[in-house]
Amino acid sequence: MTATRSGEFVPTRLDRSAPTYIAGHRGMVGSAIRRKLNREGFTDLLLRSHGELDLTDRGATFHFFERARPQLVIIAAARVGGILANSERPVDFLSENLQIQVNVMDAALEHGVERLLFLGSSCIYPKYAPQPIKEDALLTGPLERTNDAYAIAKIAGIMQVQAVRRQYGLPWISAMPTNLYGPEDNFTPTTSHVLPALIRRYDEARASGEPVVTNWGSGTVRREFLHVDDMASACLHLLETFDAPQQVNVGTGEDLTIEELAEMVAEVVGFKGETRWDTTKPDGTPRKLLDVTTLQRSGWTPSIPLADGIKDTVEWFRCHNQSARV
Template identity: 70%
Template sequence: MSGTQKGAAGERENIAFEPGPLERSARFYVAGHRGLVGSAIWRRLEAEGFTDLIGRTSSELDLKNREAVFAFFAEAKPRYVVLAAAKVGGILANSQYPVDFLSDNLRIQVNVLDAALQHGVERLLFLGSSCIYPKLAPQPIHEDALLTGHLEPTNDAYAIAKIAGILQIQAVRRQYGLPWISAMPTNLYGPGDNFSPTGSHVLPALIRRYDEAVKTGAESVTNWGTGSPRREFLHVDDMAAACLHLLEHYDGPEQVNVGTGRDVTIREIAETIARVAGFNGETKWDTSKPDGTPQKLLDVSKLAAAGWTAGIDLEEGLRSTVKWYRENLESIRA
C-alpha cells in the first residue's frame, strides 16, 4: 500500500506494510482487557515479551463515550490496538435486549475505530463473532458466506453490529490504506468467561449448572433445547495465540475465521462437562426452549493457510476451565 489519501481524518501517508513481527516495545492497547478474550490476549502478549501494554476498565473509560475515547487515544497514542471490547451474551440476553446489543456495540466500535484512525494507529485487529454468518449458511462456513442470507433471529442485532465493524475495517483499508484486519472467532470458552445465569453463553452456563448440581447433590440437570445443534468450541488461550499470529502473518480485507474446524453436539458437550465436573445424575432437555442455529462450524482454511491451527484439546480445555471456575467462584462474573 502506498500513496496519500485525504479524508475526514485529514491527510495521511498510507503505511507500506508487510506482515512480520510486531515491535515488542511499542505501545499496545487492548480494548476490553478484562473480558474473556481481552484478558487472554493480554496474557499472551505479556508472555510474548510486549512491554508497553495498556488497558482501561469500563469504569475508567466508557467506550460508548465518544469524547472520552478520543481523549484517551490523544493521550495514550497506541501504535497497535486489539478491539476485544463488546457487549456480549447468550440466546436469552440477545433475545430480550436487542437494542442494547445493537446500540452499545455500534457505539463502542465506531468510537474506537474512529479515534484509532484519527490518531494514526498502525496495526489494528477487530474481533467479531461467527454469528455474523447466515443462519442456514453452508457448513463449514467460509468467509465469503457473509451477507448471503438471513441471520439467526435470536442474535441478529449483535450480528449486525459486528458486520458493521467488519465493513468499517474494510472501508479504512480502502480509504486510508491502513493494514487493519478482522478476525471472527467461533464459540469461545476458558478462564475469565461470563458465568451469569442469564447473560452467559452455552458452555459456561453448562459448567455453572453441572457444578451447582454436584454441590447440591441434585439427581438431574435440565438443559435448554433438544441438545441436537452442533457447535464448535475454541479455548480462549488458543484464540489469543491466533490473534497475535494474524497480526504478524496476515494482511487482507476479508475477515478471518478462527476456530478448530471440528464441532460437537450440545448433548455431547453437556456429557463431557458432566463427566469432568463429577456429575453422575440424569441430564434432561427442555424442548420448549429454543435451540438456535442448527449448526455453526467455521471453515478455517484461510487461518491454516496463514500458518496457525488450534492446539488445546476440548476435554483438556474443559477440565482446566471447570477447575478455574471452582477456584475463582467468589470473584468471577457470575
C-alpha cells in the first residue's frame, strides 16, 4: 500500500487484495465507493450494514476491527439530512456523528490501520466565508446555524485525523465534498437535501398533474453539486496520490442558483407548470462554492456534467421509488 522516501510516507497504488472497510457502504456515498472499488478490482471489501454493526456501539465497533483487521478504512457513515432535519434534531446530528467517528477512528488506531480517509461536508466552513472557499477558511468565522451541530461533528473528525497524524504519524487524510447527489440518495420530504427534494417534488407534480410547485426559500442562494460517482472516483484518487494534514475540498468549482437548479430539474422530469418560492422558509448559507485547486493540482477533475447527472438520478429515482428512501 505504501512506499517510503527518507522515512516519509509516499502514497502509491493501493493493494487491491487488502482488507478494506467501507463504513456506511449502503448510503449514497458509501455505495458509490463500493461500486468504484469493485470496478477497480478490490477483492476483499468488508461490508457491514447498520443492523449487523452499529457504529455508535463502541464495544461492537472494536470487536469488528479485532476480528476483521482492515488495512484500509473509508469513513462514509454518518447521520445526514437537509435544513429541516438539521434544524429540528441538532442533538442527533451532533451526538451520533461524533460517536461514529470517534469509535471507528479509535478502533482503527488501536488495530494499526495505516491508511484512513474521513469524509466530511462543506458545511464545516463559515457561513460568510470568502468565495470560493479555500481549505484554510476552516474555523475563521461563525457557522450556518441551521446545520451547525452537524458541522461541529465533522470538524471534530478533521481534528481527530490531524491529531492522529501528529501523535502517531499515521498518514490519515480527510476530504470535504460539496453537495452530493445521485443513485441511493435520500428522497424523503423531511430529511432530504435540496436536489433529491426537488426531483421528488417536480416528478410527483408531473405525475399527478399539479399546476404549481412551491419550493423553500427565495431561490437566489447559490450551490455547487457533484455526482456521487465522481466523489467516489476522487476518494480513490486521493488515497493513492495525496498525503497532508489539511482537509481536501472535493467539488466541481462551479455553482448555480437554486432557481436555476429547479428549472433544470423541472425540464428533466417534464414538469410544465409554475414554480413558486416560499420566502418564509430559510435559505441557509447565501453561497457555498469550494475552491478545488488542491484537488485539481493533484491531477483529478470531475467527469459528469450536472445536466447528465440529474438525468441519471431521475432515472434511478423512477426505477427505485418503491425501495428508495422516499
